[in-house]
Amino acid sequence: MxxxxxxxxxxxxxxxxxxxxxxxxxxxIRTGRASPALLDTVHVDYYGSQVPLSQVANVSLIDARTISVQPWEKGMGAKIEKAIRESDLGLNPASMGDLIRVPMPPMxxxxxxxxxxxxxxxxxxxxxxxxxxxxxxxxxxxxxxxxxxxxxxxxxxxxxxxxxxxxxxxxxxxxxxxxxxxxxxxx
Missing domain, CATH: 1.10.132.20 (Ribosome-recycling factor)
Incomplete structure (x- = not known):
């Protein structure tokens, strides 16, 4: 009861x-500033299964307009870049060695x-x-x-x-x- x-x-x-x-x-929802949470919806192909980006890389901020993505495994960089580029967020990641920089374009x-x-x-x-x-x-x-x-x-x-x-x-x-x-x- x-x-x-x-x-x-x-x-x-x-x-x-x-x-x-x-x-x-x-x-x-995107603002003009960068936020690591913006990439929460991005999923990466990891040995045949789709996993959230945060489970294969460290996502942090470099500055107010740039997110950095540091893959935990060497071979994941290209897959992560592709996943970010193909997400509907309109972002264009750039690889710099092991680090992937994701600049936020001005809106x-x-x-x-x-x-x-x-x-x-x-x-x-x-x-x-x-x-x-x-x-x-x-x-x-x-x-x-x-x-x-x-x-x-x-x-x-x-x-x-x-x-x-x-x-x-x-x-x-x-x-x-x-x-x-x-x-x-x-x-």
């Missing part, structure tokens, strides 16, 4: 997970606007996820009331609580989107 408190806590835990998933998605104004739209879209999707979690939690509480395991007053209170939690997470999403847009538009 679940209680109103358990329903609320489960909803909040799921909202926290959704927020962290949203933050991970935001990191992958055009048009590209920056596309990226801010992408950030807004991700934000909207995250908000929809929060609202769905709110709806699910409220339906769980309504079921308790219907089954006579909670009063209607409890239902009203819990719906208000769940709404406060939802509002808090949606405000956090808005804050992250605004910060990301500022980051993208900064030249």
């Amino acid at each position: 679940t209680t109103i408190t358990e329903i609320r806590n489960a909803a909040e835990a799921k909202m926290k997970q959704s927020l962290s998933a949203f933050q991970n998605n935001l990191v992958k 055009s104004e048009e590209r920056r606007k596309e990226m801010t739209k992408l950030a807004r879209t991700e934000g909207e999707q995250a908000k929809v996820a929060m609202r769905n979690l709110r709806r699910d939690a409220n339906e769980g509480v309504k079921k308790l009331v219907k089954d006579k395991l909670a009063s209607e007053d409890d239902q009203k209170r819990s719906e208000a609580d769940i709404q406060k939690i939802t509002d808090r997470y949606i405000a956090e999403i808005d804050k992250l989107v605004v910060a990301k847009e500022a980051d993208i538009m900064a030249v």
Whole structure:
């Protein structure tokens, strides 16, 4: 038997997970600056299987506009370069001995606007996820009331609580989107 408190806590835990998933998605949206997380989506052919770049090389920053990729095995350089070039990130890596440098090309104004739209879209999707979690939690509480395991007053209170939690997470999403847009538009 679940209680109103358990329903609320489960909803909040799921909202926290959704927020962290949203933050991970935001990191992958390119800004003018270099970030090692940008290459998280790149997978490299490693002895016949596709593995994340971070499992075959050390990814770090040289400066604000250049990512360095240091393969752990000698023969992996060319494969890593190819994987980065073929990713949809629009990057052009350059090999310097064992080290691969990935310079970040400056973004055009048009590209920056596309990226801010992408950030807004991700934000909207995250908000929809929060609202769905709110709806699910409220339906769980309504079921308790219907089954006579909670009063209607409890239902009203819990719906208000769940709404406060939802509002808090949606405000956090808005804050992250605004910060990301500022980051993208900064030249």
